[in-house]
Amino acid sequence: MTIELEYSSSMNGASYLLFELKQVVILKQQGISIEEIRSKVINENLFQFENKGRIKRTFPSVMKRAHVIDSELAIHMVEGSIEMSKVINLYAIMKTDLLFFEFMNEVISEKLHNNDYLIEKKDVNLFFEAKLEQSEKISSWSASNIEKLKRAFMQVLFESGFLKSRQSKELRHIIIDDQIKEHLNRIGDVRYVRAMGE
Structure with a gap:
């Protein structure tokens, strides 16, 4: 399914969220409606957050x-x-998240395909500088918002397994199961497989 995406900085409040996504996917598989899922997540604190405001965000x-x-x-x-x-x-x-996809596609995938296993601050800064020039929307964001986004992007890289450690600048390939790879290719989402460095 295709969603027309616009640039967004929503990753600032919602970077990785693997555990939370899994909870929602399980409920969706049971045929529970979005409204019911929302109230279950909030009332039963399925995300296990201490702050209810964070759940809503x-x-x-x-x-x-x-x-x-x-x-x-x-x-x-x-x-x-x-x-x-x-x-x-x-x-x-x-x-x-269009901006994160472009980051993976234009920076991470490029590096992995070129056997360049170092992601430095300047790589991230150059990517954002280019986007600031290309997009009025991104250029309207505050400097602190952009700094938070850079950190959120690096957090996702780390939690996905692309970085050897939280502070590391060293990249590595992640292993994509053949069943997932074949399925994404079949449904026409090969560009996401490529963006993961395949």
């Missing part, structure tokens, strides 16, 4: 991601390995 991003995970990917996410879940989560983030 992150819920729209989690739902958006759950929406792009089809029934086959949902099964892999719920029943497959943690590695499978991470890849599907990364796919859902890229599919619902």
